[in-house]
Amino acid sequence: MVFEQIATGGCQSYLIGCPESRAAVLIDPEVRQIDRYLGLAAREGLRIRYVIDTHTHADHFSAAQQLARRLDAPVVTHKLSPAPYADLRLEDGELLIVGDLKLKALHTPGHTRDSICLLADDRVYTGDTLLIGATGRTDLPTGDPEALYDSLFNIVLKLDPKLKVYPAHDYKGRGHSTIADEIADNPRLQKRDRAEFVDMMRHLNLSAPTHLTEALRTNMSGGKTVAQMLAEAAATVPFVSLDELADKVASDRLDLVLLDMRERDAWLAGHIPGARHLPRGQLELRVNDELPDPTARILTCCEFGRISTLAAATLRTLGFRRAAALDGGVKLWRERGFPLTVGDSP
Known part of the structure; x- marks a missing residue:
């Protein structure tokens, strides 16, 4: 598998491709990195077939719409995504087949109601559902701590413990983790009782993302940012x-x-x-x-x-x-x- 992890601050994007067919997918692209994604794909001889957003982002601006237009490739989201520019809306359990690669969509609401994780070979791209040493917050629009508990403890953490975890955010440069490591070491996952977990998520008192209003507006509507x-x-x-x-x-x-x-x-x-x-x-x-x-x-x-x-x-x-x-x-x-x-x- 061809694999590139692209960091933009704490945001993580992933370009993954089939070495035989040279077909690829781009996961959670950020608007400031458009030329970099295209350059990486060209360097590796890849054709990006799908552009995927794992959820409606509130802290950065998705490049999915712009890239889809330039590449003539569909934007892929969960079926509950509000984005009007989504071309392919996945149901839970459906597959994307890209050459020899298969990505399985797991609907994991909680951070947002349209959140998905993507299971592929020896790894899972967890969006903002499961982070390294943390989880996605649930205090933004469509967030739900009850749903996040179910998504984590009844879906994600029941996957193969050896699976590598690649989240949509990583603020400490760790790159990836594993399901087993997160079960053992992630502080939020130590709250295994449902009520305790929900209470913890409701009292995190996190500051709002810098570009919250504009990011939600543009990512939900397909409108343009001021920049x-x-x-x-x-x-x-x-x-x-x-x-x-x-x-x-x-x-x-x-x-x-x-x-x-x-x-x-x-x-x-x-x-x-x-x-x-x-x-x-x-x-x-x-x-x-x-x-x-x-x-x-x-x-x-x-x-x-x-x-x-x-x-x-x-x-x-x-x-x-x-x-x-x-x-x-x-x-x-x-x-x-x-x-x-x-x-x-x-």
Whole structure:
């Protein structure tokens, strides 16, 4: 079996392939690693046939939808997954056959109601159901400590003790464990009484994942993250450096339309000399009056450089093909000691 374990912080993804057919599956991909997954598959001569999410992730952004589109491969989830982009929804006990590899789906709700583990040869990919030295939490949407107890003690821990455990998260770099090791050493699994286990899970008092709201929204709906929108916008626009703009301002040769996209109070507190004020929220409404010449060179700026990137992409979509964004923002301009104009003066 071809096997690659890819870590992104504490998140773990797995690329596994059949050495004969070169067919492969990718388990729990993370959006920041898309190019790495594709590079690994190409290096190993693999064709990814399935992209699998073991559950609805709340702490990172799934790359399943984007990879599926690029690879023309189905997204695989449990049948209870809310993701509208899932193409193949597995029932408990069903198999995925990839060349000579067979992956058996075990429905193991508890961390989420759509959680599955994948049994394959000498190992089990446990998602967030069973972690190394821990278990998945049950205090997030669709979590259920009663269901997790059943999934662990009546399903996962009854598997062959020699099976290797590969979870979707590992924060201490241990890579993998075994069923036997977890039964013996996992502190949470020492609470073998159902009531004690459930009470423990209900009183863990864990902090919420950093990207909880956005991760759940995007992973459940297939919508885009803010970072994805910014990356897509940045790929469609050119940028102008702060130094180049500072030279133009200093020599009084601002041969472009400089648009400050911030709100009025920020504009009044200090803006780049020669800039015109056009808040991002009014861009589409005022563009025809403010920018009558579609051939003009336009440079957008904002406080940090993100809103201006989105604005420049919007302008290009509207037909202003010479629109660009400032690389950096007014905050960095200010910190570098470049001149500012206070008040309404341009």
